[in-house]
Amino acid sequence: MKHSFITGLLLLCSYCLFAQQEALIKGKIISSGTKREIAEVTVNIPELNLQAITDGSGDFVFSNVPFGNYHLIATTGFIHTDTIPLTVNEAIVDVETIEVSIDDAATSMESQQLPTIALEESAISSDDDGVSDQNISGALTASRDPFLAASSYTFGPLRYQLRGYKRDQMEVYLNGIMMNDVESGYASWNQWGGLNDIFRNQSVTFGLEPGEAGFGGLIGSSEIDATAASQRQQTRISYSASNRTYSNRVMVTHSTGMMRNGWAFSASASKRWSDDGYVPGTYYNAYSYYLGVSKQLNDKSSIHLTTFGAPTSRGKAAPVTKEAIALAGDNYYNPNWGMQDGEVRNSKVNNSFQPTTILSYQYKPNMKTSLNAAFAFQTGYNGNTSLDWYNNPDPRPDYYRYLPSYFLNDPNGPNYEQAEATREYLTADPNRMQIDWNRIYQNNMMNQRTVNGVTGRRSLVILGEDRDDVNRYSFTTNLLKNINEHITIRTGVAGMLQMTESYRKVDDLLGGDYFVNLNQFAERTYVGNVQFNQNDLNNPNSIVKVGDKYSYDYKSQFYKAYWWGQSSFVFNKVDMFLTAKVGTEGFMRDGQFKNGLFPTKSFGSSETFNFLTYAVKGGLTYKIDGRNYLYANGGVMTNAPSFDNTFISPRTRNDAISEPKTEMIKTVEAGYLLHSPNLTGRLSGFVTDMTGLTDIKRFYHDDYQTFVNYVMRNVDMRNLGGELALQAKISPSFSATAVATWMQAFYTNEPDVSIYRDDDTSSKVGTSKVYIKNYYVAAGPQSAYTLGLNYKSPKYWYANVNFNYMDRNYIDINPSRRTAEAVGLLADGVEKSAILAQEKLPGIFTMDVFAGISIKVNKYIHAASKNSFIYINAGVNNILNNQSINGGFEQLRFDYSTQDANRYPNKYFYGYGINYFLNISYKF
Amino acid sequence: MKRIFSPILSFLLLASMAVNLSSCLKKDFDTPPDESSVDPHLKVTHTIAQLKSLPQTQIDSNVVISGIVCMDDRSGNYYKKIVIQDSTGGIEVLIDQTNLYTDYPVGRKIYIKCKGLSLGSYHGLSQLGNAPDAQGSLTMINGTTVGDYIVKATFPNKIKVDTLSYSDLKVPGQNVNRLNTLVAIRDVQFADADAGVPYAPPTATFNRSLATCSASGGIVVRSSNYANFQPILTPTGQGVIVGLYTRYDDAAQLIIRDTTDVRMYNPRCGNGATSLITIDSVRKLFTGGTVTLETYKITGVVISDKSTGNQQPQNLVLQQGDRGIVLRFTGTHTFNLGDSLTVNVTGGALAEYNSLLQISGLQTGAAFKSGTGTIVPRVTTIAQINSNFEAWESTLVKIANVTFPSGSYSGNKVISDGSGSITLYTIATATFANDNLPTGTKTITGITGQFGTTKQIQVRNLTDIQ
Structure with missing residues (x-):
């Protein structure tokens, strides 16, 4: 069936040929230095005003090229070009490989810009209220598509999410290995933060476009080649200054490139640090290292060993209410820190280190076949500290009971006098809105107690750390075969095994001698019961000190294995592809603590959950002529649910939702693309339906006076929208870009919700409905516009200015407010609307300015080599200093008795005001 | 030259960075100085x-x-x-x-x-x-x-607690300067109805009346149901109580901080003095039928084990020297194997229950634990037990070379040591009732008893069989 289909297409195309004498031009661009393919190279046929860009394999295609004699010009930088004569006299012309040399003098905004928070995990992270991380996808920075470049560099720092999809829809491959975490599905870019020089060889696909290393997600895929062999020979030292998450960065890289003896070495190290970041109290302290060795075994095969890691420690910020911001007098009020002995000490610190080692083997018997096999081992940890307390008042300075609003929202009537007295007290000394470390230490030191045979200072408040210790093993093998000029097959298998231990441990006793491993919430509910209050019945009332585990401890195991295959067809008039993936994955929990409330189902192994998943996508591109393309792609995919959305309360027990099911995604996208040297653009649209999702939110429920696991099942969502982008070359040096995107990401049904309480030993729970249909999913700004003007001087400098506007950014809702319990018995009116309405954040207008220059050192210091360059890049984002809220959520706590939505008001993140970077590199 | 130059230079740079960076590493935070001896010495204007x-x-x-x-x-x-x-x-x-x-x-x-x-x-x-x-x-x-x-200001500071008389404190109006201060009262106990019961019920704050040896009431100990000592039982003894002296109009109240404020380790005083007699003497008071005991108290060590369920939950066996007796309370008691008790048996009924002598009708509050003790079992043979049975009833014996029948412990099982045989009795709901009887010869420790004409031994737990 496939055979006749291809024959039919070939006949169609041969008919086209006879009719118009047009041809398909194919080729591959490789670097003369590394002899490896280069992605994102612009190839022009100036006589015909045609332009193509090379993909991840360095391949480019021109369609509908009339017979004749022309020139192919490959541009890697700005001025430097390589010109190849081109004669088109048959239906398919394969120019095979073209070697180009990289223009070191070229410097552009894309190649040099210091990553903003788009590429690094933001300093703001999850909150006690159980709202999940608001991290930003940091992908697609290598793409030349004006829409993709804008979405990462320009929109990214403003919390924009591509097409509203979550981060797990971006697949990231490193030397062939998929780096997405098996548990969460997210690729965490801070695993290789600070190694920008090495991780520059990136190619990306967007949306449902056929990928190169795997099936790809809804956002697309990013494939990075970080082997030593792919690094250009260079030594580079750079220094950067900024006022964002870190203030300084020093980076040193040395790569030998592939040497004549067949070896290549590459090493890089960097340090990023700041004592105090943009947000007060956020410090940054990170090192990174990279070591790569490659050996060309013979002219067909090579072997590569790559190892890298980035130990990072940073202080975090927190989302806060408008009242707290007003009391502190600072949009960037951070309640996580306080002064201790004259130094700023942040209670919420993230420590992570997940070094990775990849051994890969490449076999390329000819230009048409390529086999890549890789093994990877990753070990490490990710930890987040926070305060823990036992029978102590809440030590957080912005706890709602300490603020004036507590007195205004008193159920017995507002107490204006006390609200005013509180406001005066808190604004009299800025330290009163920060953590009082001294009080914590003094109270811990006074609390001399004897517990379980131990006498000493029993800490009332400690610093604990939630840790995930991860070991991951993966292997992958991919085959690429160009069957003929038209058909390319890619196929591969991959497998991974991940073992994680998740636990909480004592980080600092804060002046005390010991802490006791007890569940104080169970103690409040079941007074006097000495079983229920135990976190670990196997070690009741255990005395814990620094480094000891307490509260919870469980191991989890994940496995994933899949096969994928893709066939792509390139013809003169039509391109097509079909991709399929079939896989199996699963996980289980192995509790290490015997929880006193759930003694029979917390210690030991849970059942193992296995899921069968499949995915299919395909698409068609109709090439009207060499420049204008129309395309349509569609796909159906299933996803296994995540561990955290299957186990009801993994920290306390093995219970899981009944019959967890895979989620289903149906998606289509279509558009028009324009590729010409002077004008590039796109007009595209998409609709994606995601059905059958399970979402579990965990928070403290005021009515039940305990932590609850809010399980929503059968959640359905839809993302739809469109993008319009245009990049025009007004003159050889001057270009303008305009991008507009509009989308809607919203819930399309009313999910069922069951509430599992962490203090309830029974397992029967009722189900009710959540009325969230047509509420927006919080996915960053759902409208984004930018206008950019770029000037590239032939004297090797550039300047760029962007005007941006983001709007339709909606707050993350608390689903439990859209239930009968929350609004029941309330007539329509102000109070009811306050509970139900979804806040839209104000639109943000910003202006960015960038400039850079590259200096050939040899021009001024003749002793220097011809390859020495100094690059200086600088940029100022949000030069108008518009400090505006760019994210937020409704608190998951809600007062059901007063039904006052203002009791626990929304919490917000402010976007950075004016922020800058300056980057100086010396390359030789 | 350049080929060597670049790697050397970069290596040097990396090395210098590493050295420099380690000195930039964050050190642990210092502990602030202890302020508990700091007194700001504010000028006090009023007492x-x-x-x-x-x-x-x-x-x-x-x-x-x-x-x-x-x-x-x-x-x-x-x-x-x-x-x-x-x-x-x-x-x-x-x-x-x-x-x-x-x-x-x-x-x-x-x-x-x-x-x-x-x-x-x-x-x-x-x-x-x-x-x-x-x-x-x-x-x-x-x-x-x-x-x-x-x-x-400073911490800790000792508070001088005065010991006062019960009768003085009964009238709060006469002790206004003592209100909201700590006081101690001696020779006080919880009233009969408020002894051996939880400080407060789980649902509400509650008053427990105090009493002296001669009179009851007048001062209450008031405790909240939210106190962490709410389920702990009030002591049944007599002694000292320390507490915060408060009032509710004319009612005097004491508020304890925790149970260490209550130190009642002496035996209770009853309504009329009791005289201490030996268990031997009590047994001799039995002449048939039911004898209602006068104002007596006895002491002894508990030789039965309530935790294994081989005794009725209201019963225990008390031994003093080489005499023992069964005590039966009106409700489940809380005394463990090895507790040394003083029991006020005034009004108790001395009678035989299926030939086993016991004192019944005792309030659990009448028994008072003064510490722990050990009874050394009498090493003997079954023949000697059978011939001295009445004198040795309800005492601890140890027999060697005992052989057992097959089956489980539950019920009556005849055992013998060569000199004679006796019934080993185990209650069907005891924790070890369904365990199999041992094979071979063993040494057994148990309490002698009888049921009708059957002489029997009961073990406390499986460690009684070695």
């Missing part, structure tokens, strides 16, 4: 007695008092208030904050700048707080701004 006698409700002038915290909320007995006392008296301080004991534990000296605060009283008990509400009750000091009023 607590003088404060309480101020005419106005709201204090407008610079009144500064000082005191030591004598009652906090650590146990949960009090909520959102503390009590301070100085040499002239004490006062409650109402603060809208939970877990006040962390900042103001018992023994901490504090100063209170009273300007802006208000005085009030609750059924005769003085309070310091914020302006009264519409109903006239004093409101609490704002928990966030409390630092404007209360200044922390």
Whole structure:
């Protein structure tokens, strides 16, 4: 069936040929230095005003090229070009490989810009209220598509999410290995933060476009080649200054490139640090290292060993209410820190280190076949500290009971006098809105107690750390075969095994001698019961000190294995592809603590959950002529649910939702693309339906006076929208870009919700409905516009200015407010609307300015080599200093008795005001 | 040259970075100095007695008092208030904050700048707080701004506790300067109905009456159902109690901080003196039928084990020297194997239950644990037991070379040691009832007893068989 289909297409195309004498031009661009393919190279046929860009394999295609004699010009930088004569006299012309040399003098905004928070995990992270991380996808920075470049560099720092999809829809491959975490599905870019020089060889696909290393997600895929062999020979030292998450960065890289003896070495190290970041109290302290060795075994095969890691420690910020911001007098009020002995000490610190080692083997018997096999081992940890307390008042300075609003929202009537007295007290000394470390230490030191045979200072408040210790093993093998000029097959298998231990441990006793491993919430509910209050019945009332585990401890195991295959067809008039993936994955929990409330189902192994998943996508591109393309792609995919959305309360027990099911995604996208040297653009649209999702939110429920696991099942969502982008070359040096995107990401049904309480030993729970249909999913700004003007001087400098506007950014809702319990018995009116309405954040207008220059050192210091360059890049984002809220959520706590939505008001993140970077590199 | 130059240079740079960077590594945070010996020495303008006698409700002038915290909320007995006392008296301080004991534990000296605060009283008990509400009750000091009023001083400080007489304290109106201070009372016990019961029921705050040897009532111990000692049973003995002296109008109350304030280790005093007799003498009082005992008390060590269920939950066997007797209480008792008891058997019924002599009808409050003890079992043979049975009834014996039939422990099983045989009896619901009887010869320790004409031995637990 496939055979006749291809024959039919070939006949169609041969008919086209006879009719118009047009041809398909194919080729591959490789670097003369590394002899490896280069992605994102612009190839022009100036006589015909045609332009193509090379993909991840360095391949480019021109369609509908009339017979004749022309020139192919490959541009890697700005001025430097390589010109190849081109004669088109048959239906398919394969120019095979073209070697180009990289223009070191070229410097552009894309190649040099210091990553903003788009590429690094933001300093703001999850909150006690159980709202999940608001991290930003940091992908697609290598793409030349004006829409993709804008979405990462320009929109990214403003919390924009591509097409509203979550981060797990971006697949990231490193030397062939998929780096997405098996548990969460997210690729965490801070695993290789600070190694920008090495991780520059990136190619990306967007949306449902056929990928190169795997099936790809809804956002697309990013494939990075970080082997030593792919690094250009260079030594580079750079220094950067900024006022964002870190203030300084020093980076040193040395790569030998592939040497004549067949070896290549590459090493890089960097340090990023700041004592105090943009947000007060956020410090940054990170090192990174990279070591790569490659050996060309013979002219067909090579072997590569790559190892890298980035130990990072940073202080975090927190989302806060408008009242707290007003009391502190600072949009960037951070309640996580306080002064201790004259130094700023942040209670919420993230420590992570997940070094990775990849051994890969490449076999390329000819230009048409390529086999890549890789093994990877990753070990490490990710930890987040926070305060823990036992029978102590809440030590957080912005706890709602300490603020004036507590007195205004008193159920017995507002107490204006006390609200005013509180406001005066808190604004009299800025330290009163920060953590009082001294009080914590003094109270811990006074609390001399004897517990379980131990006498000493029993800490009332400690610093604990939630840790995930991860070991991951993966292997992958991919085959690429160009069957003929038209058909390319890619196929591969991959497998991974991940073992994680998740636990909480004592980080600092804060002046005390010991802490006791007890569940104080169970103690409040079941007074006097000495079983229920135990976190670990196997070690009741255990005395814990620094480094000891307490509260919870469980191991989890994940496995994933899949096969994928893709066939792509390139013809003169039509391109097509079909991709399929079939896989199996699963996980289980192995509790290490015997929880006193759930003694029979917390210690030991849970059942193992296995899921069968499949995915299919395909698409068609109709090439009207060499420049204008129309395309349509569609796909159906299933996803296994995540561990955290299957186990009801993994920290306390093995219970899981009944019959967890895979989620289903149906998606289509279509558009028009324009590729010409002077004008590039796109007009595209998409609709994606995601059905059958399970979402579990965990928070403290005021009515039940305990932590609850809010399980929503059968959640359905839809993302739809469109993008319009245009990049025009007004003159050889001057270009303008305009991008507009509009989308809607919203819930399309009313999910069922069951509430599992962490203090309830029974397992029967009722189900009710959540009325969230047509509420927006919080996915960053759902409208984004930018206008950019770029000037590239032939004297090797550039300047760029962007005007941006983001709007339709909606707050993350608390689903439990859209239930009968929350609004029941309330007539329509102000109070009811306050509970139900979804806040839209104000639109943000910003202006960015960038400039850079590259200096050939040899021009001024003749002793220097011809390859020495100094690059200086600088940029100022949000030069108008518009400090505006760019994210937020409704608190998951809600007062059901007063039904006052203002009791626990929304919490917000402010976007950075004016922020800058300056980057100086010396390359030789 | 350049080929070597670049790697050397980069290596040097990397190395220098590494050296430099290690010195930039964050060090651990220092512990702040201990402030518990710091006294800011504020000028005290009023004693607590003088404060309480101020005419106005709201204090407008610079009144500064000082005191030591004598009652906090650590146990949960009090909520959102503390009590301070100085040499002239004490006062409650109402603060809208939970877990006040962390900042103001018992023994901490504090100063209170009273300007802006208000005085009030609750059924005769003085309070310091914020302006009264519409109903006239004093409101609490704002928990966030409390630092404007209360200044922390030294910790810990000892409070001098005076021992007073029960009868004096019965009338709060006569002891106004003692209110909200710590007092101690000697020779006091919980009244009969309030001894051996939880300090408070789970649902409400409750008063437990105190008593002296001659009279009952007049002072109560009031405990909150939120106190962490709520389920603990009040002692059945007699002794000393320390507590905060308070009132509810004319009713005198004592509030304990926790159960270490209650030190009642002496035997209870009954209504009329009891005389101590031996178990041997008590047994000899039995002449048939039922004998109602006069004002006697006995002592002994518990040789039965309630935890394995091989005795009725209301019964125990008490042995003193080489004599023993079964005691049967009106409800389930809480005495364990090895407890040394003093039991007031006044009014108990001395009778035989299926030939086994016991004293029944005793209140659990009548038995008082004074410590622990050990009884050495009599090493003997079954033949000797059978011939001395009445004298050795309800005592601990040890027999060697015992052989057992097959089957489980439950019920009557005949065992023998060569000299004779006797029934080994195990209650069907005992924890080891369904275990198999041992094979081979063993040494067995058990309590002698009888049921009708059957002489029997009962073991306490499986370690009795070696």
